[in-house]
Amino acid sequence: MKNLKIICLILISLLFFSCSMKNKQIELIRQDADQLIKAQSEMGYANWTQGAFSNQDSLYKAYEHLFTKENIQLVKQAEEKEKDPQKKKALTYLRLYLLSEYISKQTAALYDQTENMQSQAKIKVEGKEIPFRQIAVLISNEKDQNKRRKLFVSQDSFLDSLNVIYKQIEDFYHSQAQELGYNSYNAFAQDLKSIDLENFKPVVQDFLVKTQIIYETLLTEFLQKNLKLNRNYFYRFDVPALLRQGEFDKYFPKEKLVETVKATYLDLGIDMDKQPNLKIDSEEREKKNPRAVCFAIDVPADVRLSIKPIGGVQDYAALFHESGHGEHFANTTEKIWEFKYLGNNTVTEAYAFLSEYFLSDKDWLSKHTQMSETDLKEFLKAQVFSRLLLVRRYCAKFLYELELHSQNPKSEKIYADYLSQAMGFKRTASDEKRYLYDVDANYYVVDYLRAWFLEAQLKSKLKEKFGESWFEKKEAGAYLKALWENGNKFTGEELVQQIGYPTISSDALINEINQLLSSVQLVAKD
Numbered sequence: 001m002k003n004l005k006i007i008c009l010i011l012i013s014l015l016f017f018s019c020s021m022k023n024k025q026i027e028l029i030r031q032d033a034d035q036l037i038k039a040q041s042e043m044g045y046a047n048w049t050q051g052a053f054s055n056q057d058s059l060y061k062a063y064e065h066l067f068t069k070e071n072i073q074l075v076k077q078a079e080e081k082e083k084d085p086q087k088k089k090a091l092t093y094l095r096l097y098l099l100s101e102y103i104s105k106q107t108a109a110l111y112d113q114t115e116n117m118q119s120q121a122k123i124k125v126e127g128k129e130i131p132f133r134q135i136a137v138l139i140s141n142e143k144d145q146n147k148r149r150k151l152f153v154s155q156d157s158f159l160d161s162l163n164v165i166y167k168q169i170e171d172f173y174h175s176q177a178q179e180l181g182y183n184s185y186n187a188f189a190q191d192l193k194s195i196d197l198e199n200f201k202p203v204v205q206d207f208l209v210k211t212q213i214i215y216e217t218l219l220t221e222f223l224q225k226n227l228k229l230n231r232n233y234f235y236r237f238d239v240p241a242l243l244r245q246g247e248f249d250k251y252f253p254k255e256k257l258v259e260t261v262k263a264t265y266l267d268l269g270i271d272m273d274k275q276p277n278l279k280i281d282s283e284e285r286e287k288k289n290p291r292a293v294c295f296a297i298d299v300p301a302d303v304r305l306s307i308k309p310i311g312g313v314q315d316y317a318a319l320f321h322e323s324g325h326g327e328h329f330a331n332t333t334e335k336i337w338e339f340k341y342l343g344n345n346t347v348t349e350a351y352a353f354l355s356e357y358f359l360s361d362k363d364w365l366s367k368h369t370q371m372s373e374t375d376l377k378e379f380l381k382a383q384v385f386s387r388l389l390l391v392r393r394y395c396a397k398f399l400y401e402l403e404l405h406s407q408n409p410k411s412e413k414i415y416a417d418y419l420s421q422a423m424g425f426k427r428t429a430s431d432e433k434r435y436l437y438d439v440d441a442n443y444y445v446v447d448y449l450r451a452w453f454l455e456a457q458l459k460s461k462l463k464e465k466f467g468e469s470w471f472e473k474k475e476a477g478a479y480l481k482a483l484w485e486n487g488n489k490f491t492g493e494e495l496v497q498q499i500g501y502p503t504i505s506s507d508a509l510i511n512e513i514n515q516l517l518s519s520v521q522l523v524a525k526d
């Protein structure tokens with residue numbers, strides 16, 4: 001009896017010892033991941049704003065020990081044993097982070113190869129050699145449809161060679177998913193994104209069906225107005241030119257960009273000049289990347305926005321979008337490390353879209369721009385059309401990716417068919433060549449789609465609580481702050497329930513689109 005007691009004590013203490021050893025190991029993983037993420041952000045920020053040399057690969061190499069199957073397993077075991085729901089969730093975030101980085105680490109060389117091929121490739125167009133990366137810009141600026149077609153088709157053989165590498169990446173994902181113990185790549189992605197892909201499919205299909213008629217009406221109108229094109233002669237290479245909204249750029253002057261963002265947030269009771277933890281670098285430096293960006297370096301103490309203002313609709317939309325991310329992270333008070341830095345992007349993208357789509361609000365436009373009534377109506381309609389086109393494109397991409405990742409042998413054809421149906425252009429054989437080039441890793445498309453739907457639900461709630469001009473109410477700002485405080489603690493599905501909906505659905509977005517269009521008609525009658 002006595003001996004048994006001693007053995008039991010030894011066993012218990014051994015168990016306790018191994019448990020606390022494991023906890024220590026997990027704490028070390030967390031500390032290393034924290035250092036790595038901060039170093040990556042600092043390097044990314046210096047490269048973006050100063051043109052400093054970037055060597056992200058060296059950082060990965062220095063932390064190679066982090067992303068191993070053993071560490072994934074270690075965190076998984078702790079996650080399964082953990083009883084406290086908060087701690088369990090934090091461990092889930094940590095495991096999913098390790099998992100996605102484990103895969104990225106192994107595909108990095110192949111992705112680098114595709115990047116290098118793209119930056120070095122020269123495409124022959126009518127006897128001239130043009131860098132591959134310039135072709136998209138040329139297509140977007142080209143007024144002659146025939147020339148757009150030639151530029152588009154000229155990339156075909158290069159895309160064939162790129163596809164060889166992309167196919168290797170795709171195959172690698174499948175074999176890795178199996179090796180990590182999942183039945184399929186889709187099962188792996190479901191775990192990674194915390195989503196039931198099959199359940200999300202009807203939500204996406206529903207959006208496509210319910211917006212089909214409005215989209216086609218707007219498409220016919222904008223094709224005629226912007227490109228003088230009939231729907232029967234509309235092709236994929238016409239899309240970028242169709243979406244250009246240059247005529248409205250005069251209402252979005254470069255000089256007023258930062259002050260407009262600040263004035264907008266001030267109305268919500270958020271004084272950006274009094275947020276020392278959220279810095280805006282709008283200096284014009286030669287080597288600075290002009291695009292707006294947000295780096296959450298140390299949440300919430302050090303969040304940085306950068307822009308090299310050029311003015312115009314796109315520039316405003318981009319800085320508003322990034323400011324949405326910035327306010328989210330700068331207002332985070334959550335203490336658990338995983339909830340500050342990890343988790344998927346649905347929630348933060350929804351906050352970013354909420355900020356970006358101030359530009360789709362009639363009252364906001366009246367207040368912050370000098371648009372005439374007629375231009376305001378036209379601009380709003382153009383905003384609705386481009387958002388609709390973009391969301392429908394992502395719907396098609398998602399439905400296609402479900403097929404691709406189920407290893408459907410007709411993926412090329414399905415890709416071209418789905419996009420052509422959703423966006424309303426006539427498909428060509430060249431469209432099929434983009435069936436892998438146009439895919440982001442690990443269903444990133446899902447985060448964006450959920451964020452678009454969630455943003456509309458959040459905005460509808462804000463209007464219900466604070467009225468149509470919610471964006472001028474300090475109470476609305478306080479409501480948002482209370483949500484931002486949580487950082488990434490809540491998933492999109494949890495957040496939508498907190499604000500009063502059973503699930504993420506496209507109904508609010510469809511309503512918003514309909515309301516915007518009917519308000520445009522009302523303005524027209526005035």
Ligand SMILES: [Zn+2]
Nearest residue numbers: 321325349352
């Ligand atoms: Zn974003």
